[in-house]
Amino acid sequence: MVTLGKFLSFSLYAALASCRSLTSSPAALQARNNDGDVGPLKVSIIAGPDAPGTPPDLELIAARRALKKLKTLLGEEAMRRLLADDIDAGNAAWHTILAASSPDSPDPAAHVVAEIHLTAIPDDCTQRNPVNFTASNFLAWFADDAFNRAAEKLWAGHPEHFGLQTMANNDSTMRAQLLEPWGPVLTATVVPRLAPVVPGGGVKKPYMKALPDYPFQSVGEETLLDGTNAVVGNIHYSWKDLPTKEGKTCGVEGLLNMWMSSATPDDVKEGITEHITVEYYNWVKWAYDDIKTGAFVPS
Numbered sequence: 130m131v132t133l134g135k136f137l138s139f140s141l142y143a144a145l146a147s148c149r150s151l152t153s154s155p156a157a158l159q160a161r162n163n164d165g166d167v168g169p170l171k172v173s174i175i176a177g178p179d180a181p182g183t184p185p186d187l188e189l190i191a192a193r194r195a196l197k198k199l200k201t202l203l204g205e206e207a208m209r210r211l212l213a214d215d216i217d218a219g220n221a222a223w224h225t226i227l228a229a230s231s232p233d234s235p236d237p238a239a240h241v242v243a244e245i246h247l248t249a250i251p252d253d254c255t256q257r258n259p260v261n262f263t264a265s266n267f268l269a270w271f272a273d274d275a276f277n278r279a280a281e282k283l284w285a286g287h288p289e290h291f292g293l294q295t296m297a298n299n300d301s302t303m304r305a306q307l308l309e310p311w312g313p314v315l316t317a318t319v320v321p322r323l324a325p326v327v328p329g330g331g332v333k334k335p336y337m338k339a340l341p342d343y344p345f346q347s348v349g350e351e352t353l354l355d356g357t358n359a360v361v362g363n364i365h366y367s368w369k370d371l372p373t374k375e376g377k378t379c380g381v382e383g384l385l386n387m388w389m390s391s392a393t394p395d396d397v398k399e400g401i402t403e404h405i406t407v408e409y410y411n412w413v414k415w416a417y418d419d420i421k422t423g424a425f426v427p428s
């Protein structure tokens with residue numbers, strides 16, 4: 130595996146990476162809290178906020194609020210200017226990865242794939258009128274650019290969406306422009322056509338899974354925005370309804386694959402896997418809430 134640390138030296142992601150390693154390991158966390166020479170510290174909040182949750186729960190809410198505020202005030206153009214050096218380093222990292230990769234191949238084993246498999250099941254599936262949370266309604270919620278939370282749902286879907294704009298093409302496909310870290314590599318891309326796999330729509334790459342039981346599948350090439358159009362990812366996102374015992378459907382199942390070239394390092398693969406997991410966790414929850422409250426009415 131290629132180690133990216135060798136040629137990436139930008140500070141923001143180095144800082145993020147070191148935070149992650151501190152918080153991901155209890156031993157490291159303990160060492161950070163206690164300089165490593167005494168036992169762990171147990172902090173108990175005897176009196177404090179009305180809100181339930183631990184201080185880290187409250188911190189997460191505050192961190193989301195802070196990022197949303199700052200990102201909204203800054204706007205995407207300013208964010209791209211601020212991150213210009215990191216974007217250049219990310220582009221360089223991708224070209225190094227692509228140069229080290231084997232040529233494109235129909236063989237799935239000749240690729241690195243990030244795979245996220247999830248289900249989202251309403252708790253009222255056994256009731257007479259469960260929330261109408263289906264794969265097609267989730268996708269309609271997601272695609273609805275006119276919906277007044279469009280900016281918020283994309284921008285806030287992941288704290289590291291430094292840029293995320295989608296727009297409808299004139300042929301029922303979607304264009305998405307993204308700026309987000311994939312592990313240590315800040316990745317600035319465009320997906321010119323995220324297209325449903327239907328006649329006249331997107332064409333699956335030979336290495337992608339057939340998934341005959343998933344009626345909603347879409348594919349798209351994710352290409353660098355540096356003028357080279359180099360392909361760094363091949364999206365294959367698939368959704369289906371979940372059957373109930375009563376012969377109806379309730380809830381959705383998703384299989385989200387991001388196919389990358391053979392030399393893509395483990396930390397990049399893990400980074401994009403974590404990223405997609407967080408954003409789609411948020412999006413299925415928000416879509417469900419909006420369908421449940423009637424804020425979004427599927428047609």
Ligand SMILES: *[C@@H]1O[C@H](CO)[C@@H](O)[C@H](O)[C@H]1NC(C)=O
Pocket residue numbers: 261263265266427428
């Ligand atoms: C669920 O939503 C679909 C639109 O995707 C609609 O056709 C259907 O009638 C809805 N079902 C109920 C029970 O409201």
Ligand SMILES: *[C@@H]1O[C@H](CO)[C@@H](O)[C@H](O)[C@H]1NC(C)=O
Pocket residue numbers: 299300
């Ligand atoms: C759709 O967009 C493409 C690319 O921008 C353009 O070439 C084509 O003429 C457009 N088609 C219609 C029907 O507007």
